[in-house]
Amino acid sequence: MHFFFALVAVCSIILSVTNAATIHKRAAANVESCVSSLNNVITQINILQPSIQTGGIIDTSINYDRLEDAVKAAQGSCCAINVAISEPDADYVTGVLGNITPKVQEVLTTISQKKSDYNIFTRAILRVRIEDLEESTQSVDTCLINFTPESKKSSLQSYIDSINLAFEQARNAFAT
Numbered sequence: 001m002h003f004f005f006a007l008v009a010v011c012s013i014i015l016s017v018t019n020a021a022t023i024h025k026r027a028a029a030n031v032e033s034c035v036s037s038l039n040n041v042i043t044q045i046n047i048l049q050p051s052i053q054t055g056g057i058i059d060t061s062i063n064y065d066r067l068e069d070a071v072k073a074a075q076g077s078c079c080a081i082n083v084a085i086s087e088p089d090a091d092y093v094t095g096v097l098g099n100i101t102p103k104v105q106e107v108l109t110t111i112s113q114k115k116s117d118y119n120i121f122t123r124a125i126l127r128v129r130i131e132d133l134e135e136s137t138q139s140v141d142t143c144l145i146n147f148t149p150e151s152k153k154s155s156l157q158s159y160i161d162s163i164n165l166a167f168e169q170a171r172n173a174f175a176t
Contacts, residue, residue, distance in 0.1 A: 027088070027089045027092050028085065028086070028089055030077075030080055030081045031081065031085055031089040031092065031093065033077040033080070034074070034077045034078040034080075034081060034093060035092060035093060035096050036077070037070070037073050037074035037076075037077040037078065038074050038078070038093070038096045038097070038100060039096060040070045040073065040074070041067070041070045041071055041074050041100060042096075042099055042100055042103060043070070044063070044066050044067040044069075044070040045067060045100070045103045045104065045107050046103070047063050047066065047067075048060070048063040048064060048066075048067050048107055049103075049106065049107050049110065051063045052107065052110050052111055052114060053110060053114075057118075057122060064129060064133075067133070068129075068132065068133055068136065071133065071136045071137060071140065072136055074140050075136060075139050075140045075143065078140055078143045078144060078147075079139070079140075079142075079143035081143065081146075081147040082146075082147070083147065084147055084148070084149050085147050085148070085149065086149070087149055087151060087152060090148050090149055090152040090156075091152065093144065093148070093156075094148075094152060094155050094156055094159070097144075097156065097159040097160075098159065100159075100163075101159045101162050101163055104137075104163050104166055105162065105163070105166040108130070108166045108167060108169065108170040109166070109169075109170075111126065111130070111170060111173075112169065112170050112173035112174070115173055115174060123174055126174055127171065127174035127175070130167065130170050130171055130174060131171065133167075134164075134167040134171070137163060137167070138164075141160045141163075141164075144156055144160070145157075145160075
């Protein structure tokens, strides 16, 4: 009788481990690094957003610098991928971009809406910083496009287009 219970317990453990391994396949290490960096971008956007809304220019500037550093780190880790990744890995990356896109749109919209709160000197600085951040973001986009399989590029491109439009609207807001 004890043998039967022990056998059932061992079989249950084996099935649990097998099912867990099947369900939770890890992405390639370089993809995990890229995704981790992209998730850090989300974290930095979440920190920047309230400082734009209620913080002073110094807090906003410090948090912007951290966001820019995070985007540059994402560029480094994502651009280290120099071959096409698997479709499941591409879905993983695209899923993160699905989280980033509305946050980028929101933070750029908030900055644009607060334009009248800034003096002309601050507006000029913000315009340059928006352009710099856009340039870094486009570098990350290029890397993402390069390693994404053809079958997944349209999903990726829709997120990139949405982010590019948000940057264009912010640049236009500060151009006048």
